[in-house]
Amino acid sequence: QVRLVASGGGLVKPGGSLRLSCAASGFTFSDYYMAWIRQAPGKGLEWVSYITTTGITIYYADSVKGRFTISRDNAKNSLYLQMNSLRAEDTAVYYCARDGGATISFDYWSQGTLVTVSS
Amino acid sequence: QSVLTQPPSASGTPGQRVTVSCSGSSSNIGSNTVSWYQQLPGAAPKLLIYNNNQRPSGVSDRFSGSKSGTSASLAITGLQSEDEADYYCAAWDDSLTVLFGGGTKLTVL
Secondary structure (H helix, E strand, O other), rough: OOOEEEEOEEEEEEOOEEHHHHHEOOOOOHHHHHEEEOOOOHHHHEEEEEEEEOOOEEEOOOOOOOOOOEEEEEEOOOOEEOOOOOOOOHEEEEEEEEEOOOOOEEEOOOOOEEEEEOO | OEEEEOOOEEEEOOOOOOEEEOOOOOOOOOOOOOOEEEEOOOOOEEEEOOOHHHEOOOOOOOOOEEEEEEEEEOOOOOOOOOHHEEEEEEEEOOOOOEEEEEOOOEEEO
């Protein structure tokens, strides 16, 4: 069965860095676009970044552009999010999600990993 | 970046039909498909509708989606207590971003 397991969250000081990972199993990872989506405490969903199958095409939300880097390793069935220059407003639960093939249809989601940016 | 506009709350009694709206613009809903997600308390979101009106395998046929122009709607028929959740719409925007609606909290009275 399809499984996405996100990890790497934690407490980090403003200006610090963190790297999130998402381990995929149960499907051919290299066939699917993937995304990171976050949810601040008590708030709605916010798309963060999106990567195509080969990683050649990548998109970012304006709020993270220049600070976050999405990447994938198809050989390891893994998705990553390198987060630099973290700010308090980046505090959120981060989900990785698979795009099922239609235009923006996130059909499988990981459990969330909590990132807290605080001094 | 623009957002998709949803009512913050909706409610209904068991057995009722409720709808949740999602308003966008020509650069998102007007030119791309809409998906809908259900998020139960403490859980990850779940895909309910994709391509405006398609249901993934396993999603109850009590859930349906529609789109007209720059707006979309999610309808839930035969409302049940377990439908109490937050609902989000999403769409690609031609500015090369993914947009989510602000979410609608559905209460079953």
